[in-house]
Amino acid sequence: MLADLHTHTNASDGQLSPTELLTNAAAAGVDLLAITDHDTISGIAGLDKNIAPDCTVIPGIELSTNWRKIGIHIVGLNIDPDNTTLLAGIMQQQAARLQRSQLIAKKLEKLGFKDTLAGAVKLAGDSIIGRPHFARHLVDSGQVKTMKDAFRKYLGSGKPGDVRDFWAPMEDIIEWIHQAGGSAVLAHPAKYRLTNLKTEELTRAFRDQGGDALELISGKQDPTLTTRLGKLARRCGLLASCGSDFHQPGQPWAVLGEVAALPADCTPVWDNW
Ligand code: AMP
Ligand code: MN
Ligand code: MN
Ligand code: MN
Numbered sequence: 043m044l045a046d047l048h049t050h051t052n053a054s055d056g057q058l059s060p061t062e063l064l065t066n067a068a069a070a071g072v073d074l075l076a077i078t079d080h081d082t083i084s085g086i087a088g089l090d091k092n093i094a095p096d097c098t099v100i101p102g103i104e105l106s107t108n109w110r111k112i113g114i115h116i117v118g119l120n121i122d123p124d125n126t127t128l129l130a131g132i133m134q135q136q137a138a139r140l141q142r143s144q145l146i147a148k149k150l151e152k153l154g155f156k157d158t159l160a161g162a163v164k165l166a167g168d169s170i171i172g173r174p175h176f177a178r179h180l181v182d183s184g185q186v187k188t189m190k191d192a193f194r195k196y197l198g199s200g201k202p203g204d205v206r207d208f209w210a211p212m213e214d215i216i217e218w219i220h221q222a223g224g225s226a227v228l229a230h231p232a233k234y235r236l237t238n239l240k241t242e243e244l245t246r247a248f249r250d251q252g253g254d255a256l257e258l259i260s261g262k263q264d265p266t267l268t269t270r271l272g273k274l275a276r277r278c279g280l281l282a283s284c285g286s287d288f289h290q291p292g293q294p295w296a297v298l299g300e301v302a303a304l305p306a307d308c309t310p311v312w313d314n315w
Pocket of ligand 1: 055080106171172173174189190193194198289
């Protein structure tokens with residue numbers, strides 16, 4: 043059973059259309075595919091699931107929040123896309139994204155960059171706007187050399203463009219997911235650059251607020267990390283999830299369908315679906 047429960051489309055900051063994503067996932071042998079765009083479910087709405095009958099599509103979302111002023115992502119899996127509580131929450135997050143993009147632009151302009159809001163908005167088009175669109179604009183307009191540089195110097199964790207205001211609190215986000223019948227997953231716990239102790243505190247806070255599962259595997263990673271996170275999930279009584287966090291072809295650390303098996307002593311999040 044190959045499950046990839048964390049992927050992006052061009053509804054947010056991914057490159058492929060939902061149809062292309064599903065086609066490619068099926069070709070890669072994925073049995074269970076969750077589409078988890080940032081703060082939107084619009085990618086799932088128009089998708090014809092019959093194009094790949096052997097690949098089950100799980101409606102999902104990746105919602106942004108904060109914990110102790112650190113930007114945290116929570117994945118909602120197996121959600122009812124028509125649930126009104128969740129839809130209202132998504133609208134709130136999308137309004138937050140727009141406010142946030144104005145502040146990001148202001149901060150980038152202060153650093154001397156030009157046309158940042160118009161440039162990012164234009165690149166985003168109908169997609170949900172995010173920091174990658176700002177980074178892409180800076181690179182495309184010749185103001186920064188590479189996407190990597192844009193994040194490392196201006197938009198990444200702790201840099202001026204890393205604006206974390208406006209997001210809904212973690213407990214609200216978990217509640218929306220539950221109202222929509224979904225499972226709340228703490229996404230990529232190793233990517234917040236926390237100490238082991240802080241990661242444990244975050245995981246316990248997430249569990250205490252009703253969280254269901256820990257994402258033990260995020261793309262290509264050291265098996266010892268998987269083992270460590272598996273133990274953490276078991277200690278905290280959380281289920282286990284896994285995904286590539288695929289955004290686009292050509293990123294060897296996040297390949298669609300390249301997801302290692304979960305540790306045998308963990309309970310997969312899909313067990314109770
Ligand atoms: P946002 O959702 O606006 O907060 O933007 C976060 C997204 O930016 C992540 O989901 C990644 O897709 C992307 N991202 C974060 N850090 C980097 C980085 N160092 N290089 C390239 N993309 C990044
Ligand atoms: Mn992303
Ligand atoms: Mn994420
Ligand atoms: Mn993601």
